[in-house]
Amino acid sequence: xxxxxxxxxxxxxxxxxxxxxxxxxxxxxxxxxxxxxxxxxxxxxxxxxxxxxxxxxxxxxxxxxxxxxxxxxxxxxxxxxxxxxx
Numbered sequence: 001x002x003x004x005x006x007x008x009x010x011x012x013x014x015x016x017x018x019x020x021x022x023x024x025x026x027x028x029x030x031x032x033x034x035x036x037x038x039x040x041x042x043x044x045x046x047x048x049x050x051x052x053x054x055x056x057x058x059x060x061x062x063x064x065x066x067x068x069x070x071x072x073x074x075x076x077x078x079x080x081x082x083x084x085x086x
Contacts, residue, residue, distance in 0.1 A: 001077070002057050002075045002077050003051075003052050003054070003075070003077075004074075004075060005036070005050060005052075005072070005073055005074040006070050006071060006072050007048065007067055007069050007070060008048070009069050014041035014043065015068060015069050016041070016066050016069075017039045017040070017066070017068075017069065018039060018041075018064070018065070018066045018067075019037055019038075019039050019061055019062070019067060019073065020037075020038045020040050020045070020063065021063045022036065022037050022059055022063055023035055023047075024036045024037075024056050025056065026059060028056045029054070029055050030050045030053065030054065030056060030076065031050070031053050032051065032053045033050065034049060035049055036049065036050050036074065037074075048073070050076060052078055053078070054076045054078040054079060055077045055079075056075075057077040058074065060075070061073050
């Protein structure tokens with residue numbers, strides 16, 4: 001099954017986040033809690049962590065793009081389940 005990876009809310013109150021670089025590519029296996037992207041706000045640099053263990057199915061935004069909090073940025077396929085997009 002495919003699960004969406006969204007930009008989390010931050011205590012700093014940032015609403016626009018820039019994806020600086022992806023630390024993984026489609027087909028890469030990731031662990032729950034593993035950093036998959038480096039991002040920046042107007043105040044801080046942050047790492048976006050995977051909330052699931054699985055395989056990166058697709059990246060929905062390119063490095064350098066600005067995204068909003070709660071925006072879907074990638075799909076992660078979990079092991080042994082049929083693919084389904086949320």
